[in-house]
Amino acid sequence: MRVEVRGLTVRYGDVTAVDDVSFTLEGNKIHGLLGRNGSGKTSLMSALAGYRQPAGEVTVDGLPVFENAAATRNICLVRHTPDAADKGDKVSHVLAYAAAWRESWDDGYARELLDLFKIPFKTKAGELSLGQRSALGVVIGLASRAPLTMLDESHLGMDTPTRYAFYDALLADFMAHPRTIVISTHLIEELASLLEEVLIIDAGRLVLQEEADVLRSSGTEVTGHAPDVDEFTAGLTVLSEKSLGRTKSAMVYGPVGQERLVRARQLGLELGPVALQDLFVHLTDPVRGAA
Numbered sequence: 001m002r003v004e005v006r007g008l009t010v011r012y013g014d015v016t017a018v019d020d021v022s023f024t025l026e027g028n029k030i031h032g033l034l035g036r037n038g039s040g041k042t043s044l045m046s047a048l049a050g051y052r053q054p055a056g057e058v059t060v061d062g063l064p065v066f067e068n069a070a071a072t073r074n075i076c077l078v079r080h081t082p083d084a085a086d087k088g089d090k091v092s093h094v095l096a097y098a099a100a101w102r103e104s105w106d107d108g109y110a111r112e113l114l115d116l117f118k119i120p121f122k123t124k125a126g127e128l129s130l131g132q133r134s135a136l137g138v139v140i141g142l143a144s145r146a147p148l149t150m151l152d153e154s155h156l157g158m159d160t161p162t163r164y165a166f167y168d169a170l171l172a173d174f175m176a177h178p179r180t181i182v183i184s185t186h187l188i189e190e191l192a193s194l195l196e197e198v199l200i201i202d203a204g205r206l207v208l209q210e211e212a213d214v215l216r217s218s219g220t221e222v223t224g225h226a227p228d229v230d231e232f233t234a235g236l237t238v239l240s241e242k243s244l245g246r247t248k249s250a251m252v253y254g255p256v257g258q259e260r261l262v263r264a265r266q267l268g269l270e271l272g273p274v275a276l277q278d279l280f281v282h283l284t285d286p287v288r289g290a291a
């Protein structure tokens with residue numbers, strides 16, 4: 001599956017939600033689409049799913065997506081508003097409808113997920129709790145097994161154990177059935193270990209597309225005795241700091257240099273990769289951003 005986006009712009013009247021964005025997604029990976037509120041994630045995903053006529057080009061395996069059933073049959077977008085269904089429809093009908101759309105639908109897996117998320121099969125969608133409705137969206141997204149599956153903050157309203165059950169299910173199913181998955185979230189650290197590639201969008205513009213591992217190694221987490229950590233970070237870009245008693249941990253951005261690494265060893269400081277969340281805040285912070 002190859003997703004090509006060239007010069008994509010999405011406007012609502014005077015508001016430019018997506019501003020001349022170009023990128024390619026290749027291979028079967030879990031991509032994180034990160035951005036602050038209103039940065040254009042939902043608008044971008046809607047255009048990728050063919051929900052709106054794009055200014056610019058959006059193709060999936062060479063096929064334009066807008067009004068093209070041959071392309072959209074291979075795409076599933078689950079939006080963050082739990083609107084997967086008419087509220088009067090029973091869960092069983094919602095699933096039957098989703099199944100009718102896709103050859104790749106796996107009904108047995110959908111039933112397993114319903115059990116996992118404790119969603120009653122015969123209940124009307126409108127009678128489900130917020131978290132259960134979100135989970136129903138996730139069931140549809142995963143059981144569709146669509147070659148391009150997009151989950152737009154579909155974990156909203158789920159409690160913590162349910163979210164972790166979702167992440168486990170997502171990873172297990174991705175391993176068994178690799179496909180292109182794009183997932184938007186504000187809970188970056190919860191999902192970070194699942195992400196292979198990260199796209200960051202800010203004010204409608206793509207500010208970064210990078211392998212998650214490369215991104216993590218673009219900064220360093222340093223932990224140790226507070227004055228030693230301060231000595232290490234002096235003159236570097238510090239993204240965040242945490243203190244616990246006399247121990248301090250700091251995230252720094254950018255290369256640290258050989259000399260400092262030697263000094264870190266002398267001081268007994270612990271070094272590790274930077275947290276994606278801190279990098280994200282840094283790259284999208286209008287005041288401190290230094291991308």
Ligand SMILES: Nc1ncnc2c1ncn2[C@@H]1O[C@H](COP(=O)(O)OP(=O)(O)OP(=O)(O)O)[C@@H](O)[C@H]1O
Binds near residue numbers: 036041
């Ligand atoms: N239907 C609409 N009509 C007018 N403006 C809209 C509409 N949908 C989105 N916008 C505007 O487009 C911009 C991008 O919105 P979008 O929902 O794509 O962002 P987002 O990154 O998904 O946000 P969030 O993280 O808050 O869900 C925002 O300024 C928003 O107000």
